[in-house]
Amino acid sequence: MKQEMYTTHVQQYDLVAQDNLYNAHFERPNTLELIGDVSGKKVLDLGCGSGLYAQILLARGASAVTCIDASQEMIEIVKDKLGETVSAYAQDLSKGLPEEDDAQYDLVICPLMIHYIQDLRPLFNDVKRVLKAGGEFVFSTHHPFADYECSSSGNYYEKELVKDMWNTIGDPVPVAFYRRSLQDITDAMTESGMAMLALSEGKVNDKIREISEEDYQRLSTFPNFIFIKCFSMK
Numbered sequence: 551m552k553q554e555m556y557t558t559h560v561q562q563y564d565l566v567a568q569d570n571l572y573n574a575h576f577e578r579p580n581t582l583e584l585i586g587d588v589s590g591k592k593v594l595d596l597g598c599g600s601g602l603y604a605q606i607l608l609a610r611g612a613s614a615v616t617c618i619d620a621s622q623e624m625i626e627i628v629k630d631k632l633g634e635t636v637s638a639y640a641q642d643l644s645k646g647l648p649e650e651d652d653a654q655y656d657l658v659i660c661p662l663m664i665h666y667i668q669d670l671r672p673l674f675n676d677v678k679r680v681l682k683a684g685g686e687f688v689f690s691t692h693h694p695f696a697d698y699e700c701s702s703s704g705n706y707y708e709k710e711l712v713k714d715m716w717n718t719i720g721d722p723v724p725v726a727f728y729r730r731s732l733q734d735i736t737d738a739m740t741e742s743g744m745a746m747l748a749l750s751e752g753k754v755n756d757k758i759r760e761i762s763e764e765d766y767q768r769l770s771t772f773p774n775f776i777f778i779k780c781f782s783m784k
């Protein structure tokens with residue numbers, strides 16, 4: 551599914567996501583907390599966007615980072631920013647990871663991408679396949695409770711394609727994503743042979759309060775994203 555936000559508006563998205571409330575000050579700190587120490591780790595970054603995570607992980611000592619995103623425009627930004635320090639290519643991740651060899655990564659991350667994929671199984675099965683034994687998979691996505699507000703069926707358990715307008719870059723841009731149950735996510739994880747190590751609904755920090763008291767109050771009382779860390783059982 552081509553997303554205008556991540557193709558036509560990539561430059562603005564990259565600029566905004568570096569320091570905005572929801573990505574930079576809420577999503578990234580919570581995902582990075584689950585990721586933990588990356589020194590010496592070989593990392594695969596799925597739905598890498600403009601490489602904001604890759605940049606941080608390299609600075610924190612990751613031994614190698616491979617970036618994959620459906621958007622060729624995002625991959626060009628990653629290459630412009632990070633050059634030879636990363637390997638980066640464009641691919642639709644709903645098809646899994648056909649270019650990647652078995653058991654080669656210590657860590658796979660996938661921040662804010664899985665809601666764009668209808669069936670998680672091909673991707674999660676391949677994440678498990680490319681992880682070394684005991685390797686970790688950390689991802690974040692829309693909280694199923696929050697997305698239930700967008701349900702047109704009223705059936706929490708029914709997967710639905712939601713069409714919305716987001717103001718992320720300052721102007722409204724159409725987006726489409728899948729709303730799913732928590733069970734749909736955890737089934738894809740456990741059926742692939744991965745087990746959960748941690749689940750977080752996100753901590754809210756003082757920086758968020760400095761930026762917006764209203765968002766601070768909302769994020770302190772209503773879930774927005776969910777953060778999951780699992781590992782490959784062999």
Ligand SMILES: C[S@@+](CC[C@H](N)C(=O)[O-])C[C@H]1O[C@@H](n2cnc3c(N)ncnc32)[C@H](O)[C@@H]1O
Pocket residue numbers: 551553556567596597598599600601602603618619620621624641642643644660661662663666667
């Ligand atoms: C919200 S952005 C997150 C970017 C990055 N992970 C971050 O947190 O900074 C979502 C990214 O997922 C990518 N994406 C969406 N659908 C995809 C798919 N089917 N396969 C691969 N990437 C996809 C988009 O192009 C976009 O770069």
